[in-house]
Amino acid sequence: MIVSSWNVNSLNVRLPQVLDWxxxxxQAAAPVDVLCLQELKLTDDKFPREAFEQLGWHMAYTGQKTxxxxxxxxxxxLTDVVLNNPRYEDEQRRLVAATIDGVRIINGxxxxxxxxxxxxxxxxxAWLDALIELVREDLSRFPxxxxxxxxxxxxxxxxxxxxxxxxxGLHVSPQERARFFRFIDELGLKDTFRLFEQAPKLFSWWDxxxxxxxxxxxLRIDHILASPALATSCKRSWIDRQPRKxxxxxDHAPVLAEFA
DNA sequence: ATGGCTCACATCGTGAGA
Numbered sequence: 001m002i003v004s005s006w007n008v009n010s011l012n013v014r015l016p017q018v019l020d021w022x023x024x025x026x027q028a029a030a031p032v033d034v035l036c037l038q039e040l041k042l043t044d045d046k047f048p049r050e051a052f053e054q055l056g057w058h059m060a061y062t063g064q065k066t067x068x069x070x071x072x073x074x075x076x077x078l079t080d081v082v083l084n085n086p087r088y089e090d091e092q093r094r095l096v097a098a099t100i101d102g103v104r105i106i107n108g109x110x111x112x113x114x115x116x117x118x119x120x121x122x123x124x125x126a127w128l129d130a131l132i133e134l135v136r137e138d139l140s141r142f143p144x145x146x147x148x149x150x151x152x153x154x155x156x157x158x159x160x161x162x163x164x165x166x167x168x169g170l171h172v173s174p175q176e177r178a179r180f181f182r183f184i185d186e187l188g189l190k191d192t193f194r195l196f197e198q199a200p201k202l203f204s205w206w207d208x209x210x211x212x213x214x215x216x217x218x219l220r221i222d223h224i225l226a227s228p229a230l231a232t233s234c235k236r237s238w239i240d241r242q243p244r245k246x247x248x249x250x251d252h253a254p255v256l257a258e259f260a
Numbered sequence: 261a262t263g264g265c266t267c268a269c270a271t272c273g274t275g276a277g278a
């Protein structure tokens with residue numbers, strides 16, 4: 001099973017690119033089985049369900065106008081679909097979970113946080129705390145579990161193009177990183193990307209401004225975490241930079257992980 | 261160097277993203 005995650009920054013704008021990307025993956029030796037999307041920026045009635053259904057995809061999604069919105073597309077049917085975190089009252093549509101072929105998939109668009117110390121930052125931390133409890137609970141029911149999406153956290157300095165520049169700011173602050181590592185150290189999840197030898201300076205997001213992509217001034221903030229029972233079968237984990245080279249690209253690139 | 265770009269909006273400047 002290949003699981004992928006892509007913050008598309010408006011599914012309205014990016015739908016043709018998503019369809020192109022999926023078609024290209026179909027040509028690969030091991031095609032994508034699951035695609036988790038974030039930042040749909042559209043309400044459920046505007047979700048392009050038919051476009052995906054025609055291609056045989058099953059899906060679950062929850063969206064809102066202008067902001068947020070998440071979806072899971074799957075070749076196999078989804079069961080036990082949960083929209084949002086039942087443990088956290090939230091107007092913002094940031095979480096969708098489903099079980100696919102015995103694997104629990106939790107897809108999140110984690111809050112940005114805007115600025116360390118702001119109200120939105122406090123919301124980010126509280127949202128993370130509630131997610132940790134949700135994942136803890138799900139792990140007891142689903143030994144094979146994936147937590148993926150746009151975490152808006154760069155876990156380590158290796159995930160930052162210029163650690164000195166970013167300092168302890170948003171996406172790299174100790175409080176955000178501490179929560180990321182609770183998934184790892186406390187719940188036992190593995191950052192699939194770091195299970196393998198990787199080249200330096202590989203990122204999943206680059207600022208639109210100032211030629212960020214061309215200069216590779218990016219962050220690795222999109223992640224695929226896997227439970228211990230699943231991580232043992234992880235064969236590779238990588239980032240597909242290709243779509244970031246598209247005309248009118250998302251500022252994020254898809255991340256992928258293959259499980260035997 | 262905090263801007264620069266891109267998106268959405270009961271748009272034509274503003275807020276948000278990261």
